[in-house]
Amino acid sequence: MQCSICHKSDRPMYCSHCMSSSPRLLLKLKIDLLVLRETNSHLKSRVEDILEYGLSQIAGKELESKSANVEGDILGRRLQKLDSLILRKKNNRVRYRISQLNNRIYEKKCKVKDLHSELQLPSKIALNEEKLKSTRENQELTISEGRQQLMQIRKVLLRSQLSKIRSLVEWFxxxxxxxxxxxxxxxxxxxxxxxxxxxxxxxxxxxxxxxxxxxxxxxxxxxxxxxxxxxxxxxxxxxxxxxxxxxxxxxxxxxxxxxxxxxxxxxxxxxxxxxxxxxxxxxxxxxxxxxxxxxxxxxxxxxxxxxxxxxxxxxxxxxxxxxxxxxxxxxxxxxxxxxxxxxxxxxxxxxxxxxxxxxxxx
Structure with a gap:
């Protein structure tokens, strides 16, 4: 296609017939596309064979074709290693949970042991009650003694007052x-x-x-x-x-x-x-x-x-x-x-x- 002013060609233009029939234009590209599709299908089948071989090795199955498959062996080993790592992680998680449960069981055993020891010995409440009881008894004893002393003092004071009152009556x-x-x-x-x-x-x-x-x-x-x-x-x-x-x-x-x-x-x-x-x-x-x-x-x-x-x-x-x-x-x-x-x-x-x-x- 040419410019109407400078008459220079910017890009080529082809008709539909030339595009479909000319080997220099689309035919070569079509052939390349078909070759590429064939190659992709071959690679796909190759990858599927390698995956099937590797997975069969992990599962422990034997394939009918005994041809050597190096890539399959490598993939199988790596998948086995990945499985072992996953199992190890899972085992570590289970082991940690077991250790936690063991610690909790140990703490409960210690608490049960302490409770048994407290049941065998007098409890603090009983000791406090006995202490309060003894203190109360001592206070009551002190109060009783004080009352007796007060009654004696009151009797002495009453006798003294009566004597003084009689003396006062006689005096007056x-x-x-x-x-x-x-x-x-x-x-x-x-x-x-x-x-x-x-x-x-x-x-x-x-x-x-x-x-x-x-x-x-x-x-x-x-x-x-x-x-x-x-x-x-x-x-x-x-x-x-x-x-x-x-x-x-x-x-x-x-x-x-x-x-x-x-x-x-x-x-x-x-x-x-x-x-x-x-x-x-x-x-x-x-x-x-x-x-x-x-x-x-x-x-x-x-x-x-x-x-x-x-x-x-x-x-x-x-x-x-x-x-x-x-x-x-x-x-x-x-x-x-x-x-x-x-x-x-x-x-x-x-x-x-x-x-x-x-x-x-x-």
Whole structure:
């Protein structure tokens, strides 16, 4: 084929007839292709023969043709070597697995052996339980010994307290007399009664209050008990008559309030000590009812002689103003005594005749 401009040939062009018939073009290529196909078929049959021979050697079979086949021998040897390597790898893998199982079996044997040895010896739990049991027994023994010692100390302390209380009763000469108005005496003085206190001169009232307060303080010290109200201070007795005669009505009323306050505090101290000695119930009780049934002197005497006092339970607690009101009612300062000048003069001690004076009572 030529160019239309330079008229030079770029590549040759042939017609279909020339291509099919000319020996210089496609015929030679066809012949070469046929030869190549024949050669490939021959090589294929040769390779198949070599593979069959090599595989037969691996399998241990004998072929009918006994012609020498060098390539087949080489392939057979190499295939045998490959099989041996595969078998060796597989054997190594199996051997490693067997070693692992042997190690696990050995560990389990060791564990079983240890468990058998632990079963033969006392277990740690049993040892701990025995140790705890022995410790508990020692603690219980120590506690029991401590309780016994405490009981002995308590008995000794109780005997000592009872001895001191008897000595205190003898020291203060607490007596019960055959008298309706003042049946009890303390240190040769009448223990004041809320109903009959107006019958006593002030010096005797204050002396009785002071002695009762001193006794309560010593009694509480013996019992190791803290009183709600400490020892009460009373006026000096010899100067009391002169002071009372010089005071006005308003000042006398203040003294009456002071007496009520002191008697209220003594009443509270007596109730608390009686509760401490289990002579009165520790639950809330009706103090008004108890004071109506047992006057202040009777409560004081029962406390000193450790006699039980009947009480009536209530559902509320008392306050100091309420107790003060109860004592005031018992003294009748707000009603009877306030309207009776004679009684007020007797209570405040303005009567100075010898008939109103108290002497030593036997």
């Amino acid at each position: 000469v607490i007596r019960k007399r055959e008298s309706y108005e003042f049946p009890y005496t303390l240190a040769f003085q009448p223990i004041i009664s809320l109903r009959n206190v107006y019958k006593l001169p002030s010096s005797v009232v204050w002396g009785s209050i002071s002695t009762m307060s001193r006794y309560l303080k010593l009694f509480a010290e013996i019992l190791f008990f803290t009183l709600p109200h400490g020892e009460l201070v009373a006026p000096y007795a010899p100067e009391l008559e002169l002071e009372m005669s010089a005071k006005t009505t308003g000042e006398n009323s203040n003294d009456e309030n002071t007496i009520v306050d002191h008697l209220t505090k003594i009443f509270i101290n007596i109730v608390q000590i009686s509760r401490h000695l289990n002579l009165i119930s520790k639950d809330p009780i009706d103090l008004a009812w108890m004071l109506d049934q047992n006057d202040l002197d009777t409560l004081f005497y029962n406390m000193t002689m450790r006699l039980e006092t009947k009480s009536k339970p209530v559902f509320y607690h008392w306050t100091y103003p309420q107790i003060l009101s109860i004592v005031s009612e018992a003294l009748q300062l707000s009603s009877v005594y306030a309207t009776s000048p004679v009684s007020r003069q007797t209570l405040t001690g303005t009567k100075t005749s010898n008939n109103d004076r108290w002497y030593v009572v036997r």
